[in-house]
Structure formats: C-alpha cells, structure tokens
Amino acid sequence: MGSLQDQEPATPSYFLPVNEAEAERLMAQHLVLIDSLDGRIVLPDIDLTQPGLKILDSGTADVFAGHWISELRKKLPSPGIHTYVGTDINPSLFPKTLPPDTSFSVHNISHEWPSDMHSTFDLVHQRLTLPGAAPTPLSQVISQLFALLKPGGWIQLVEAEQEGPDSGPVFQEFLDLVRGLFTATGAGWHYARDMRGWLEEAGAVDVDECVVDMAFGAKNPNEKLAEMSARCTAKAMDGLVKHAKSKLRF
Ligand SMILES: C[S@@+](CC[C@H](N)C(=O)[O-])C[C@H]1O[C@@H](n2cnc3c(N)ncnc32)[C@H](O)[C@@H]1O
Numbered sequence: 001m002g003s004l005q006d007q008e009p010a011t012p013s014y015f016l017p018v019n020e021a022e023a024e025r026l027m028a029q030h031l032v033l034i035d036s037l038d039g040r041i042v043l044p045d046i047d048l049t050q051p052g053l054k055i056l057d058s059g060t061a062d063v064f065a066g067h068w069i070s071e072l073r074k075k076l077p078s079p080g081i082h083t084y085v086g087t088d089i090n091p092s093l094f095p096k097t098l099p100p101d102t103s104f105s106v107h108n109i110s111h112e113w114p115s116d117m118h119s120t121f122d123l124v125h126q127r128l129t130l131p132g133a134a135p136t137p138l139s140q141v142i143s144q145l146f147a148l149l150k151p152g153g154w155i156q157l158v159e160a161e162q163e164g165p166d167s168g169p170v171f172q173e174f175l176d177l178v179r180g181l182f183t184a185t186g187a188g189w190h191y192a193r194d195m196r197g198w199l200e201e202a203g204a205v206d207v208d209e210c211v212v213d214m215a216f217g218a219k220n221p222n223e224k225l226a227e228m229s230a231r232c233t234a235k236a237m238d239g240l241v242k243h244a245k246s247k248l249r250f
Contacts (some may be wrong), residue, residue, distance in 0.1 A: 028231065
C-alpha cells in the first residue's frame with residue numbers, strides 16, 4: 001500500500017516540452033481525435049448516469065490540456081456524481097484548483113500501481129500514453145492497468161497506429177520518423193493493434209475495437225481543425241526527438 005505521491009520520483013522523464021505550447025498542442029490533438037470519434041468521449045457501453053462510479057484517466061496531462069476528465073464531467077447531466085482520478089508521470093500541467101470530485105497524482109505507468117488502487121475503478125481510460133512506458137514491455141503496462149478494474153469494470157485505451165497510407169509526402173516522412181523513434185525506444189509501433197491481445201491475456205472479456213481515421217491538416221474538412229492539427233503535428237516533432245534522446249544512449 002502507499003500513496004501515489006510517495007512512490008514516484010519527482011523528476012519526470014516524459015518527452016514533450018511542458019509549457020503553454022504543449023498544452024495547446026494537446027488540446028488540438030484532443031479536438032481532432034474527438035471529432036474523428038463523432039464527439040464520443042467514452043466508447044464502452046457503461047451507464048454513466050448511475051452515481052458513484054470511480055473513473056481513472058492515466059496519462060491525463062491535465063484538465064485543460066489532456067482534457068478528458070473535464071470533458072466527461074461536462075457531458076454528464078449532473079457533475080459531481082462520480083469520483084475522478086487523473087495520473088501522469090509529469091505533474092507540471094496539473095491544475096492548481098480542482099472540483100471536489102477530482103484528484104490528480106503522479107504515477108509512471110511502467111511501475112506497478114499501489115495495491116490500494118487495485119480492483120477499485122469502474123472505468124479506466126488511457127489515451128496516447130502507452131509508448132511513454134518503453135522499454136517496459138507494453139503488455140505488462142496493460143496488465144497492470146487492467147488490475148485496477150473492479151469486476152465488471154471497463155477499460156478504454158486509445159492509441160495511434162502511426163500509419164497514413166493516403167497521406168502526402170510530408171506526413172509520411174513524419175510518420176516514418178515517429179515509427180523509427182518508437183522502434184528505437186522499445187515501444188515499437190504496432191502497439192495499437194496489439195492492445196486487444198494484451199487485454200485478453202490480462203483477462204478482459206467483451207473486447208471491442210473501433211478504428212477511425214484522424215484527419216490531419218488539409219485532409220480535415222473543418223478549416224479550424226485542419227489548421228490546428230497541422231500546427232500540433234509540427235509541434236510534436238521537437239518533443240519526440242527529445243524523448244528519443246532521453247531514452248537512448250548515443
Ligand atoms: C500525448 S500526451 C496525451 C495526454 C492525454 N492523455 C490526451 O490524450 O490528451 C501523453 C501523456 O502521457 C504522459 N506520459 C508519458 N509517459 C508516461 C509514463 N511512463 N507514465 C505516465 N504518464 C506518461 C505524458 O506526461 C503526457 O501527459
């Protein structure tokens with residue numbers, strides 16, 4: 001047992017620069033992704049109107065950048081009926097003030113979760129965070145996350161496939177670089193497709209997959225999203241290179 005704060009190192013090793021620009025980048029990414037999911041924040045068939053659910057967003061960034069918890073709260077008819085926990089390796093973007101039903105803590109997904117969190121969550125969400133656990137085997141990370149669910153609970157994992165067969169040459173080059181970086185760090189780039197098998201190995205039943213195209217840049221028919229997504233993709237590159245350097249020895 002032990003609190004998350006007790007167990008985690010103070011210095012995060014996460015790759016992307018933590019500042020306003022990063023918060024803006026994450027928000028743009030969130031908007032493009034949610035748009036591609038037709039506005040759906042939660043995909044499993046869970047009755048979110050029943051009060052008292054405990055909900056985790058792992059790799060949350062924060063309510064203004066990562067945004068998932070605050071979006072979910074806003075969508076529910078009455079806020080404050082559930083308990084929300086956001087965790088991230090990097091606390092720099094955690095908001096200073098929080099609603100009483102929400103708490104944020106530091107946790108590195110490469111590590112075991114505190115035992116007092118095991119089997120306590122009705123819904124666990126993790127988005128675009130899994131490769132940050134490398135070189136820890138990603139199957140182990142999924143299994144550790146799965147252990148947080150109550151019997152009958154749901155887990156929603158959202159990751160990018162790092163492929164864009166119909167994209168232009170610049171985006172292809174970006175994806176080549178991302179695949180190369182993630183291969184070098186040990187995450188590889190097939191993890192989005194492997195998650196189903198890892199979940200089943202961990203004991204998940206009733207597993208479903210939803211694959212959508214994220215429309216970046218000129219491919220996005222919404223002018224504002226087209227501009228935002230092009231800008232946020234370009235901004236990601238600096239952080240990805242720093243990430244690779246932090247994980248690799250030259
Ligand atoms: C691309 S951002 C995604 C943020 C948010 N989930 C979203 O979808 O908007 C990746 C997040 O994962 C966190 N992260 C990276 N590696 C991590 C690790 N090993 N443990 C926990 N969080 C990690 C980062 O600090 C960052 O907030």
